[in-house]
Amino acid sequence: MVFALQATVFMPQIKEWIGEAKQTVPDLYPVELVLTFSGAELSTNVEEPYVLPLPPKWEAALLSSEDEQDEEDDEDEPQFTHLLVIDTTATVEEYPEYETAVLLTKTAVIARDDNGLRVVFYREFQKPGTSPIIINRELYNEVTAKALPFLDFIPAIIFTLAVFAVLLLPWIAAPFILLGYLLYLLVFTLLAWVLAAIMSRKFTYGELYKLGMYGLTPAILIEWVLHWFHTGIAMLFSLIFLVTMGIVIHAFPKKGSKKAASVSAKSPKKSKR
Incomplete structure (x- = not known):
């Protein structure tokens, strides 16, 4: 029931977010950037540290959400001003210094979640002896062109889940x-x-x-x-x-x-x- 009410209240914001994402996401990846994962290690073709800034609308939304938080939460939770930073010389301990949501190092990707820092090593998805993985703007465009249309289904999925929560979930939970x-x-x-x-x-x-x-x-x-x-x-x-x-x-x-x-x-x- 609570989920159904929240879905009704936030549906306009969800549709607005989908529209902004479809406009912003295609241009997030820089044209000149090439990432090469070989032997579970990252190399780039750009000068490091390489910074991808937050899109203006995302930064405004982030600042707005921070203003709504309690002062204690603001003190405990580190803030970031960049979307992504690439520095193959960085270490996990240096993550807070970069003020970024995501940090790519030589051997791992580092981000934060509700439990603190989350570190994922490239060796977890690239096994020894496998071919190098190359990510560039062309590949990014192919992936986003296939993925972004699915965002239009999110409101329908949320509506279906809300109806399920109201009509069927009580009978299942009872x-x-x-x-x-x-x-x-x-x-x-x-x-x-x-x-x-x-x-x-x-x-x-x-x-x-x-x-x-x-x-x-x-x-x-x-x-x-x-x-x-x-x-x-x-x-x-x-x-x-x-x-x-x-x-x-x-x-x-x-x-x-x-x-x-x-x-x-x-x-x-x-x-x-």
Whole structure:
């Protein structure tokens, strides 16, 4: 459901991004640049360090997103002003000095992700003895000409996933959620059983298990409301469940009370034939 709402809200921005990408990406690769990967090592035909700057619109979007972040995040997360830097003399430790999103060294490509730096060595995709891989503007144009048209399918894919999330996902998720609650009751019915004994009420485990299915309702509703307010309290769900079960158990007569005996006496007896 949340994904469907987000897809609806951000669809105009997604379409705008697709339009900008189709205009910007074809010209990202410099005409003069040739990259040669041979023996799991990179060589170039340009003077290094070679810098590919961020496209103006990308840089503006990056600055805008940085302004929206908390000050603490800005301090912890390194910033970059370049899209790509090529320097075959660089090391992994020198990555922050280049202020770039991606750094190509002699033996590896270095970028950052949510967990810090990610280093991928060329030997992972170029095995010993394989032919050299040469990347130039001509090859880049061929790849982008085939890949960019697929961007037009992104809105349709997102819309399909949103419809799936709204109509089908709840039906798929419901059995697993129900199973989770049933397993939860297997444990917490024991606590309700202890509670019933303390309150001098006589129940079998099976009776309390069935009552627990109804006793879960207030806990589920309150948890759902708190979820939408992005609030959570540890063990609140279990506390609400046990309080609800305590109220339900208290409504039944105590063992050995006159009321219990009266109820027992009024129960119909089986006729003897």
